[in-house]
Amino acid sequence: MDADEIRSAFLDHLAGRGHAVIPRASLVPDDDPTTLFTGSGMQPLLPYLLGDDHPAGRRLVDSQTCLRVQDIEEVGDNRHTTFFEMLGSWSLGDYFKPEQLRQFWDFLTGTVGLDPARLYVSCFIGEEAHGIPKDDESAALWRELFTAAGVPADQVELGTEEHAARVGTGGARIAFYGNKNWWCREGSPERMPVGEPGGPDTEVFYLFPHVEHDPTYGEHCHQNCDCGRFIELGNSVFMKYRRTESGFEPLPRRNVDYGGGLERIAAAALDTSDVFRISLLWPIIERLQELSGRTYEDETLAMRVIADHLRGPTFLAVDGVRPSNKAQGYVLRRLVRRAVRFAVDLGIEDNFFPHVIPTIAGIYAGAYPEVAAAADAVADLLAREEQVFRRTLRRGLERLEGHRDTGVTGADLFVLYDTYGFPVELSTEVARAEGIVVSRTWREEFDEHMAAQRARSRGVSAPRSR
Ligand code: ATP
Ligand code: MG
DSSP states (O other), rough: HHHHHHHHHHHHHHHHHTTTOOOOOOOOOOTTTTTTSSSSSSGGHHHHHHTTTTTTTTTTEEEEEHHHHGGGBBBBBSSOOOOOEEEEEESSSSOOOOOOOOHHHIIIIIIOOOOGGGGEEEOOOOGGTTTTTHHHHHHHHHHHHHHHHTTTOEEEEEEEEHHHHHHOOOOOEEEEEGGGEETTTSSSSGGOOTTTTEEEEEEEEEEEETTTOOOOGGGSOOOOOOOOOOEEEEEEEEEEEOOOOEEEEEEEEEEEEEEHHHHHHHHHHHTOSSSSTTTTTHHHHHHHHHHOOOOOOTTTHHHHHHHHHHHHHHHHHHTOOOOSSSSSHHEEEHHHHHHHHHHTTTTOOOOOOOOOHHHHHHHHHHHOOOHHHHHHHHHHHHHHHHHHHHHHHHHHHHHHHTTTTTTOOOOHHHHHHHHHHHOOHHHHHHHHHOOBBTTTTTTHHHHHHHHHHHHHHHHHHHHOOO
């Protein structure tokens, strides 16, 4: 099954179990000053998880486009992209653990056809201080499912990830962790205000046995190890508690929130630990190979970054974001410009967006009609953005090079930003890659120049008071 088939099969699988299929929400959340982007399937549904009635009912399913700029440093590894799709399903006060875990299992092992013997899970270890029990219930349900498939399912208590790396799991199928497997908006039980909902989370991983454990991530490999041998496919949050003065009480209405990464499930289906090999990303990599005359094997990082950094902006543009110097528009610009910079490293000197953006739009045109409808306009918009940046890129790079002996300060970075359109994160990254020293206080200096410029422009545009 390719990624498109997996997405449709997921929606069908849950629709067949009484879930209403709802459309993806925009990458730009409306009415939410706290965050720039939709970063999970749960985010747009939070009001309903907290008690509002959803117009489509109590069982919902979707595929949500997500953007996590906070994962930008991770792009380059085998499984993180800033843009991805999260397959989501919800029970709002309807079914609970047994039905959900059975659905999750049937989808992965039945519909997608993953090998049950390569699935591993994690559950919540409990919190004695707050009277929250260990999630033995989820573990028992998993054990039943594994056993019925002929896979022995022993368990181990690990607690923190540091401890897990020290002691290892002995290959246990079910591993109990602490806060990693507790969901609440504050991250841990003790930070939750009275009345706040939370609950245990159980996660599913796929093992890639041919990936060797990398000891820089800790002595022993385990479900949550970051070496890339285990890949988290998805998780289910069972929202069932509410914080009280002294501990926790059961919520009157319990919810299930399931989220699984489409790209990762598609990679597992292909039996590759590299998400860039799947049908949503590989055609972009192929295009980059043609345009650069280089191979993915030799230029893995640059090609992964470019492929990733052009998907997000394509969807951002479809969702109405325009390049600018603030908020969402700045992030679009930052991603696009970083992609151009990596393309220059690959020796792609000409404007190449017109050859790549239509490929991306084509990949999503079937699943998302709004992408098909906006494809030409988006390609034009992003192509113009590339052109503008290319014009000043070389001069900007030369200017940066001029600081080789002196190092760059926040003031220099501001000039690069203001005159040449270099997002400051990009110029610091290029400088470091080139071995040019970046002043330790660059951020403060840059911010001061930025604030001064804002004050100046207010002075120019504001009406005179006298
Ligand atoms: P990880 O620990 O691998 O970064 P996560 O704990 O951040 O994952 P969640 O926030 O639980 O992930 O998101 C649910 C699912 O979405 C994950 O199980 C994974 O399949 C997928 N996912 C999360 N972040 C990314 C990403 N940056 N790129 C691709 N898929 C992702
Ligand atoms: Mg993450």
